[in-house]
Amino acid sequence: MRNRPPFGVTIAAIAGLLFLHLPLAFIFLYAFTTEEKSYQFPPPGFTLQWFGVAWNRPDIWAALGLSVRVAAMATGIALILGTLAAAAVARHRFFGREAISLLITLPIALPGIVTGIALRAALNLADIPFSFWTIVIGHATFCIVVVYNNAVARLRRTQGSLIEASMDLGADGFQTFRHVVLPQLGTALFAGGMLAFALSFDEVIVTTFTAGQQQTLPIWMFSELIRPRQRPVTNVVAVMVIAVTLIPILAAYYLTRDAETVGGEGK
């Protein structure tokens, strides 16, 4: 009774959420429209034909394939480098530790356009041609951040005495990492990797600066907006992108939530 918020606040909250999410509903709606040139409301009719059209477009498959490969590679790099950086920062005190922590997390705070321009300038200066790998490097800069943040948070919550207990019982450094540290980090790394994959998968700005002629899926969608025909195909692809990015994010959310009890165990 007492905790019920005022009516106006409830309305404002609902309006805010609708404003955030209603446009997504239109994406879904226009994936099924029969009108291919403009977004008229209400749609004149509904059809599933655009799913078939999208399925048969080789340019979509090429873009999707590139995006998946870039995201997988960037996530892989981020998992390795992010974990190593987190281990160093969480376990040791050294000069400049806070500065390094800030430098690692900075790329996610920097506007993508700055990262993009900087990378492009650097690649040009180094005479490196644009390729699959330049996109991967661009994405890895911000993918490392999410892995690092997840791993650092988990390492800080893990009892230091667990590592000592393992060493005490006869495990060397490698065995301790494999049997104690890695299982503790497991869900955090999985969650960080999922988020990194999702971030990479829908990245546009950095990609436009670091890709040559290749199109990742978001870039393909962007270029498709100015086309006059077969507009609903873009919506079909958008629906797919939402599905592909939402599932890992939800998985990451539930995994890290359950892990709270694991990390806090021991007292």
Place this chain on the structure above:
Amino acid sequence: MTDATIPAVRFRAVSRHFGETRAVDAVDLEIRAGEFFAMLGPSGSGKTTCLRLIAGFEQPSAGSIEIFGEHAEGVPPYRRSVNTVFQDYALFPHMTVGENVAYGLMVKGVGKAERTARARDMLALVKLAGFEARKPAQLSGGQRQRVALARALINHPKVLLLDEPLGALDLKLREQMQVELKSLQRSLGITFVFVTHDQGEALSMADRVAVFNAGKIAQIGAPEDIYERPQTRFVADFVGGSNVIEPDAAIRLGLPAGLYSLRPEKIVLGAGGLTGKVESLQYQGAHRRYVVAIGPDRLGVVTPASGPAFPVGATVALAIPDGAAHRMEGGA
């Protein structure tokens, strides 16, 4: 098994400094093979650092450490025949109880069938038979401690280190574990070294006690020695809250001049040549604890609760029986 003349642990002028702080300051120490040894002291006195030096989590800044005659400097924790029961137990949360106990065997490459069987035996030894499949989070504090004990003992260590082993348990469980630890130590014959800030725990369990103060050992000896014959003001006060009597007060109380430790339960209340006034009274179940003012001096007095009670403000006669006051050698 082991030569009884070689000490289990020997410290020679061992120091451990953290920056400016001397956590352990030139400590000499011998822990005999097969004894139950207590390191007693307030927090920050260096007792836990000494334990960590034996375990190998810390390296001495100076001095040398021998474990059963072998130099320990530079030997990592995983190559020492020493195992630790951690204060927070440090059970691996992602493993079952059985896997926790078998961990030491697993990293040594012992086969699965053998380590499962030995883990089962160990759990039976600590009275947790049948708990193999549970996770540490499903256990009570006392059960977790038994798992930590089983896990540390499965490697057959020559020395078992226990860091405040009973600190997190409630009183009844603590008393029960004191008895069990003692009998376990006797039956296994392993040297136990435990750290505690609880003087009652140290006196009741240990064969010998080292009292730590400010990075040094203030006194080392059997529990009776420590309790009855404290050598310094610190030991007298820290172990059992003895009355420390300064030389001038000693003369006023009819003792020869000198620094004395006088146990509060040795003072006779209700008869004798001294007269005092009861300043405070605490009823503690089995005992009554008084503070009695005798002129400018104050004495803590403990009497059995079954005897007569004296109210606050009452004038009371009291006596210090011959030999009750122990004259201390050390000044500080």
